Amino acid sequence: MRNIDHLVVGGPGNASGRTKEVYNPSTGEVQAKVALGDTALLDRAVEAAKKVQPEWAMTNPQKRARVMFRYKELIEANMDDLARLLSSEHGKVIDDAKGDVQRGLEVIEYACGIPQVQKGEYTIGAGPGIDVYSMRQPLGIGAGITPFNFPAMIPMWMFGMAIACGNAFILKPSERDPSVPVRLVELFLEAGAPEGLLQCVHGDKEMVDAILDHPDIAAVSFVGSSDIAHYVYKRGVDNGKRVQAMGGAKNHGIVMPDADLDQVVNDLTGAAFGSAGERCMALPVVVPVGDDTAERLKAKLIPAIEALRVGVSTDPEAHYGPVVTAEHKARVEQWIDTAEKEGGDIVIDGRGFSLQGHEKGFFVGPTLIDRVTTDMESYKEEIFGPVLQIVRAKDFEEALSLPSKHQYGNGVAIFTRNGHAAREFAARVNVGMVGINVPIPVPVSYHSFGGWKRSAFGDTNQYGTEGMKFWTKVKTVTQRWPDGGGDGSNAFVIPTMG
Numbered sequence: 001m002r003n004i005d006h007l008v009v010g011g012p013g014n015a016s017g018r019t020k021e022v023y024n025p026s027t028g029e030v031q032a033k034v035a036l037g038d039t040a041l042l043d044r045a046v047e048a049a050k051k052v053q054p055e056w057a058m059t060n061p062q063k064r065a066r067v068m069f070r071y072k073e074l075i076e077a078n079m080d081d082l083a084r085l086l087s088s089e090h091g092k093v094i095d096d097a098k099g100d101v102q103r104g105l106e107v108i109e110y111a112c113g114i115p116q117v118q119k120g121e122y123t124i125g126a127g128p129g130i131d132v133y134s135m136r137q138p139l140g141i142g143a144g145i146t147p148f149n150f151p152a153m154i155p156m157w158m159f160g161m162a163i164a165c166g167n168a169f170i171l172k173p174s175e176r177d178p179s180v181p182v183r184l185v186e187l188f189l190e191a192g193a194p195e196g197l198l199q200c201v202h203g204d205k206e207m208v209d210a211i212l213d214h215p216d217i218a219a220v221s222f223v224g225s226s227d228i229a230h231y232v233y234k235r236g237v238d239n240g241k242r243v244q245a246m247g248g249a250k251n252h253g254i255v256m257p258d259a260d261l262d263q264v265v266n267d268l269t270g271a272a273f274g275s276a277g278e279r280c281m282a283l284p285v286v287v288p289v290g291d292d293t294a295e296r297l298k299a300k301l302i303p304a305i306e307a308l309r310v311g312v313s314t315d316p317e318a319h320y321g322p323v324v325t326a327e328h329k330a331r332v333e334q335w336i337d338t339a340e341k342e343g344g345d346i347v348i349d350g351r352g353f354s355l356q357g358h359e360k361g362f363f364v365g366p367t368l369i370d371r372v373t374t375d376m377e378s379y380k381e382e383i384f385g386p387v388l389q390i391v392r393a394k395d396f397e398e399a400l401s402l403p404s405k406h407q408y409g410n411g412v413a414i415f416t417r418n419g420h421a422a423r424e425f426a427a428r429v430n431v432g433m434v435g436i437n438v439p440i441p442v443p444v445s446y447h448s449f450g451g452w453k454r455s456a457f458g459d460t461n462q463y464g465t466e467g468m469k470f471w472t473k474v475k476t477v478t479q480r481w482p483d484g485g486g487d488g489s490n491a492f493v494i495p496t497m498g
Contacts, residue, residue, distance in 0.1 A: 002032035004178050006041060007185045007200040009048035016041075020175045020204070025091030025322035026312035028360030032089075034178045037203045039210040042170070046216050048196035049141045049168035056197055057138045057166035061115040068112045068164055071191035075105050078187060082180055086152055087313035089177035091322040091362065092275045094314060097152075104156030106445040107463045111164035117468050118165060130480045136472035138166030139218040139242065143211045145232065146181070147224045148174035148324050149278045149384075155181050157449070158221045159188075159198055161467035167219075171200045172211060176324055178202055212236045219471065221462070222246065223280070225382070226408070226454045233457035244458040244470055248382040249280045249410030249451065252403040253439060254425065255288045255297055256396070256416035263437075264415045265300045269319070271413075271439035272388040273308055273366050276320045278328075280455075281411050281433075281440050285372075285379070285389050287399050294392045298347070298370060305348050305366045305388070312358055322362040323385060329362040332385030336367055339378035339389070345370040350386060380407065396421065404430035410451035413439050432456065 004022065016038040021030045056064070075082070083097035092100070110117075120134040144158035151173060159169040173181035178200075185200045201207060211217055212235045219242040222232045226247030236243035253271070255264055271283035288294035311318030323329050333351045340346050350365025364386055372379050372389040379389060393399035403412045413435035414425045422436045432451040435441030443449055443464070450461030460470040 001030065002179075004032050004034040004182060004202070006035060006037055006045075006202055007182055008041065008045040009196045009199065010044060016206075022089055022176065022178065023325060023362075024088055025324055025362045026314075026358055028326065028358075028362060032179070034175050034202050036175065037201045037207050039206075041201055042207065042210045042214060045170050045199045045201055046141060046214060048199065049170060050216060052194045052196040053138075053140060053166075053168035056163075056168065056194060059166075061118055061164075064164055064166065065112050065114050067192050068108055068114070068160070071188055071193075072105065072108050072112060074187045074191055075101065075108065075184075078183075082152060082183060084314075085183065086177070086180045087321070089179055090148065090151060091313050091324055092278075093311070093318050093321050094316070096275045096320070097313075100150050101152040103442070104150075104153035104160070107157050107467075108160045110445040110463065111160040114164040114468075117465060118472065120474075126478070127480075129482070130478060132476065132478045134474050134476045136165070136468070137475055138472055140167060141170065141217050142167045142219045142221070142471060143170045143172065143217050145172045145208055145211065145220065145222045145224070146174060148176040149275070149280070151177045151180045152184065154223050155184055157463050157467070161463055162219075162221075162471045163193070163198060165468055165471040167471055168196065169198050170211070170217070171198065172203060172207055173200065175202055175204065208232070209235070212241070213239055215239075218242065220244075221470070229457050230454075242470065244450075244460050244462070245456070246280070246451065246462065247455050247457065248384075248408055249282075249455050250285060250379075250382055250406055250408045251281060251283050251411040251413070252285045252287050252391075252406070253283045254393075254399045254403075254412070254414040254416075255286060255293055256414065256418065256421060257290055257293045258417045259293075259415035260417070261297055261300055264297065265304045267415070267439035268301065268388065269304050269308060273305070273320055273386045276323050276364065277386040278323060278384055279440075281442050282384075283411075283413060283439050284383060284387060285391055285402075287391050287393050287402055289393050289396060289399050291392065294370075294390065298390065301368060301388075302347065305368055308366050310353065310355065310363055310365060312355070312361070320386060323364055324362065326362050328385070329364055332364050332383060332387065335378050335381075335383045335385070336369070336387060339369050339372065339376065342376040342378060344372050344376065344378065344389070374402065374405075382408070396425075400425060400429060404428075407453060408451070408455045409453035410455035411435065411441050413437075413441060
């Protein structure tokens, strides 16, 4: 059995003596143990970061970019190994795992352009002989607390921008699938980053609280459930930190009567069930407009969902694999129970799914629930599994109101051939990211990622120029150089040697 340890300067150490089991979700077997750190370990990581960060901040941005370029090349060279390692602990199929790594890599590629991104502003002649300019300087030491569902992408979203901007970074990944984050840190050191610039610590709530309370950590980025995101945001801000905390989601897909239903069904099966639905940008609610649209859509959805292949993470024919833990499997199935008790029509039931030869794996079959209403708890809350709910709307206005009124506001999509309807929807919907005939509207790396309402706490998004703004602070200089050589005269004098 493997032991997964911290990656900090001076050796890992594990003064707490506590560990947590890491499972293979496809088999249900324990495959590793991860050390859980304590405040003493974090203190050591912070001290190492404090030693290296000032010099890194003074390193010119093109040299910092060269480290990012080398890191990009190493990630590409190790893509297959990273994907296999990721799949073994998370359970997502290899193609999804490669997508996880690739989407993180795109932010690293963006960070390679940090000399351009981090430029300040300059105004000449703001007053008589006065120029004003601004510079963006790093905050110091940043930290990232990342979830299990994207163990490669989300860490790279965070530390790629933070380090390129001149900060040191301490990563606290999920203890459910910690091996890929550790490997990402190892590769960063291999790319030429100074020791201590990027470190990895493991832990549970004790480590999270230590990060939020540490006086030398200037900023924290978090992705996870909304309740914990709110906790992280409040505790971090109360301790004087800059915090961005991304929470949960309940993304809707609005299907207008004129939509191409074949394309919609193809998009929905991937968006709702890909990665076993364990994505904050999954599409777990479909809203057909009108009963006729609903019936036509359901008739096409049923055979498409029944054709989905659930398999082990290494099965190249599988559409999705197991969920991450036995506890999460039980939680998803409990939500299906709840939906049924609330009056939902279980059209396709994924409870009790068992994969031959892998009966102890954490599998949940694809589930389709019709006649879901807005007063149901199963609609209000995030299920985070391979479950698609149908909420019927009588018209466009009702469909628009559903995601707008929901407590979460991460992403939303509308499927239509009508440009006016799409434009109206995009302008009016109360959600942070909108897809028009795009089921999972995760923006490309040079834009930014962030939801509204209980999907995000803090006012700055992930990556892109928003990420640069989060990881830097603005210093504005107003300067005047009077004529003369200091003798009171107004003569313009050029200093000379000798």
